[in-house]
Amino acid sequence: MDWRFPALLLGAMVLSIVLSLWQHRRYLAVLNEMAKANAGRSLKLVSGRGKGRLRGAIVILLIDPAARQVVDARVMTGATIFSTLRPAPELLGPLDDVVERTTDKYVRRAIEAALGMLPGATAVPGALADGSATGRIRIPRAQASPS
Template sequence: MNTPWTYLLLFLAMSLTAVSALAQHKYYTRTVRRLARENNDPGSVLVSGRGKGRVRGAIAVLVLDKQTEVIRAAAVMEGASVLARFKQRPDWVGLCARDDLPRSSPRLAKAVADARTHIPGRRKPLPTPGSMLRR
């Protein structure tokens, strides 16, 4: 049943997916730039990380004190679609990123841990043989 309408519908679905993914990427970029502009202090570092799940994922964008890893600003996005939006987390400000953070899902905890690995000057943990097979 390969009619021209089938191909047109497939093309439209793929186009909608591409356009919505680009829109979400622009939204992510705007959020990161806004946080960087608002928190442009010496000794601060902006990092982001992701936590993947089977269906849903999470992204954490954190502004940290480079030495103590105390959170100065935080925005998180959780969801399963391109319609997910960043939410500010003022309740995390002043907390250490190494500790368990309030109201965070397991995916969000993974995203924060991943963000901490992106602090400049910090050595990243070496991959284990088993972790290389899971990719």
């Protein structure tokens, strides 16, 4: 039996694991950098993932719930292990229409998943033409305190 094919297969699997860990460490470094830069502020750090068959997206949002604003946003899109989190200035601004500010369907799914992590967020039931759920997220507005 030839030993080269199993050795090559094992080498490819080990390389895949090493590169996956490398990407995960870079993701955690950006996540920790965002958390440290905003420590002490009453902001929420949420992340979401939009999966596809061959590619997907990961979104990290730093949200000010009192002002209902996205303060910082990073997006990772692509199909390879070399994808990195990049700043996404188009997602900064009001929380109410953050999903509509992108055209990438995987980034939209990731944003919706991230917003679903916010306390008090609930999915709005609905259906698309094909019968699947819309995935829209409704975040309750802050109540005005009685004076």
